[in-house]
Amino acid sequence: MLCRRIIPCLDCDLAFPDGRVVKGIEFKQIKYAGIPWQLAAKYYEDGADEIVFLDITASKDKRETMFHVIEKTSENVFVPLTVGGGIRSVQDARKVFNAGADKVSINTAAIKNPIIVNKLARYFGSQACVVAIDAKRRYVKDAEGKTVIKTIQGTCWFECSIYGGRTFTGIDAIRWAIEVEKRGAGEILLTSMDRDGGKDGYDIPLTEAVSERVRIPVIASGGCGVLAHIHEVFQRTKVSAALAASIFHYETHSIKEVKEFLAERNQRIR
Amino acid sequence: MGNVKSVYNALKFLGATPTIVDTPSKVDGDKIIIPGVGAFGEGMNKLRRFIPKLERSLDSGIPLLGICLGLEVFFEVSEESPNVDGWRLMGGRVEKIRTALRLPHIGWNSIEIKKKTCPLFKDVKEGYVYFIHSYHAVPDEDVIVATTQHGCEITAGVWKSNIYGTQFHPEKSGILGLKILKNFLEV
Numbered sequence: 001m002l003c004r005r006i007i008p009c010l011d012c013d014l015a016f017p018d019g020r021v022v023k024g025i026e027f028k029q030i031k032y033a034g035i036p037w038q039l040a041a042k043y044y045e046d047g048a049d050e051i052v053f054l055d056i057t058a059s060k061d062k063r064e065t066m067f068h069v070i071e072k073t074s075e076n077v078f079v080p081l082t083v084g085g086g087i088r089s090v091q092d093a094r095k096v097f098n099a100g101a102d103k104v105s106i107n108t109a110a111i112k113n114p115i116i117v118n119k120l121a122r123y124f125g126s127q128a129c130v131v132a133i134d135a136k137r138r139y140v141k142d143a144e145g146k147t148v149i150k151t152i153q154g155t156c157w158f159e160c161s162i163y164g165g166r167t168f169t170g171i172d173a174i175r176w177a178i179e180v181e182k183r184g185a186g187e188i189l190l191t192s193m194d195r196d197g198g199k200d201g202y203d204i205p206l207t208e209a210v211s212e213r214v215r216i217p218v219i220a221s222g223g224c225g226v227l228a229h230i231h232e233v234f235q236r237t238k239v240s241a242a243l244a245a246s247i248f249h250y251e252t253h254s255i256k257e258v259k260e261f262l263a264e265r266n267q268r269i270r
Numbered sequence: 271m272g273n274v275k276s277v278y279n280a281l282k283f284l285g286a287t288p289t290i291v292d293t294p295s296k297v298d299g300d301k302i303i304i305p306g307v308g309a310f311g312e313g314m315n316k317l318r319r320f321i322p323k324l325e326r327s328l329d330s331g332i333p334l335l336g337i338c339l340g341l342e343v344f345f346e347v348s349e350e351s352p353n354v355d356g357w358r359l360m361g362g363r364v365e366k367i368r369t370a371l372r373l374p375h376i377g378w379n380s381i382e383i384k385k386k387t388c389p390l391f392k393d394v395k396e397g398y399v400y401f402i403h404s405y406h407a408v409p410d411e412d413v414i415v416a417t418t419q420h421g422c423e424i425t426a427g428v429w430k431s432n433i434y435g436t437q438f439h440p441e442k443s444g445i446l447g448l449k450i451l452k453n454f455l456e457v
Contacts, residue, residue: 001419002375003379074276076283078441078444078447080400097273098275099275100273100275101273125309126374126404127374127376128308187376215372216372217377240372240376241377270398
């Protein structure tokens with residue numbers, strides 16, 4: 001039986017020589033947390049099941065810094081490494097893999113040009129192709145053609161956002177998840193924009209809706225503030241993994257503590 | 271074939287001096303590893319020109335380790351690419367995992383060691399390793415050394431004389447994976 005995975009996410013600002021890990025709140029305010037490869041090595045030693053780097057600068061002239069960060073990290077970290085942010089083509093993905101990444105995560109490029117999902121799956125295999133979905137609740141009584149979900153706060157559909165939360169697309173996140181699975185995505189990294197940085201827990205209705213409709217693994221993201229939030233998303237949805245950032249970066253909890261907490265509650269973890 | 275850099279880094283970390291080769295004439299060394307992610311057909315087609323050289327190395331007793339797709343190519347044929355011939359080092363087929371659970375089979379799963387005499391698992395206690403695949407080998411000879419469960423039994427490791435294979439990624443399986451790679455280096 002598979003274990004559920006605990007994945008620390010490092011949002012990287014590459015406007016510095018070695019990069020900096022930062023943490024946004026609802027995709028906006030920014031705080032600094034450390035040097036990417038140093039934090040990654042610490043999390044690996046502490047039992048992280050995977051590491052995710054997101055290049056939030058995603059500008060072409062800073063790409064070399066990202067390759068340097070990936071290379072440095074992969075020398076000492078022997079768990080899977082996923083890299084996202086600014087990957088627009090098969091060539092971009094190949095450079096990231098050559099630097100030492102195991103998977104790439106794409107959002108904007110996939111929405112603007114969905115065939116890239118098929119291409120990545122064909123060239124590198126589905127297992128290397130993660131599609132990231134940044135979803136925001138839209139409360140409406142009647143949304144034609146959208147997948148409407150009932151939540152405590154009201155009935156809503158979920159809208160996909162691109163460019164790091166700056167642009168909304170009108171695309172239904174749940175339908176998009178089903179489509180990228182068909183196109184060959186190997187995993188979905190599902191972030192709730194409403195919950196991101198809020199520390200109020202994962203968006204359970206969103207996570208449940210997506211993880212029940214696709215067969216590929218789903219990674220829940222956005223909103224983890226305490227250990228119980230990870231337990232909650234594992235208990236109430238079919239997600240394969242939980243991603244968190246700030247609880248690890250600011251040493252609210254270590255990965256070891258998360259795992260002990262979950263093990264005490266009979267969750268299967270490594 | 272796939273991300274060789276991860277394997278390279280793990281070997282260096284263990285104190286070995288790996289070389290990544292892109293032409294058959296450069297295949298040289300006292301151990302050979304075929305890492306692999308990607309599809310069977312593409313992988314096999316890229317591997318094909320290396321095969322005569324690799325077979326001479328195998329005949330001279332050099333140990334070979336195939337990882338993930340690198341293991342799958344040892345067999346006769348794969349459901350993933352039915353028109354492409356496998357290497358046929360081992361008898362049997364590569365089949366899509368027949369399970370009601372999620373696919374790809376991604377994440378940390380426990381291995382059951384079936385043949386404790388296999389040098390890869392020397393001093394290895396059963397534990398969790400990292401898998402990421404949708405296909406697995408169904409051998410028709412007695413080569414399975416480890417298995418895992420994902421709604422069905424999955425072949426996790428194979429061994430036949432100096433040919434070793436792991437369906438999981440030892441280079442991505444933390445300390446336990448490094449130990450398995452180290453065991454291969456010491457074969």
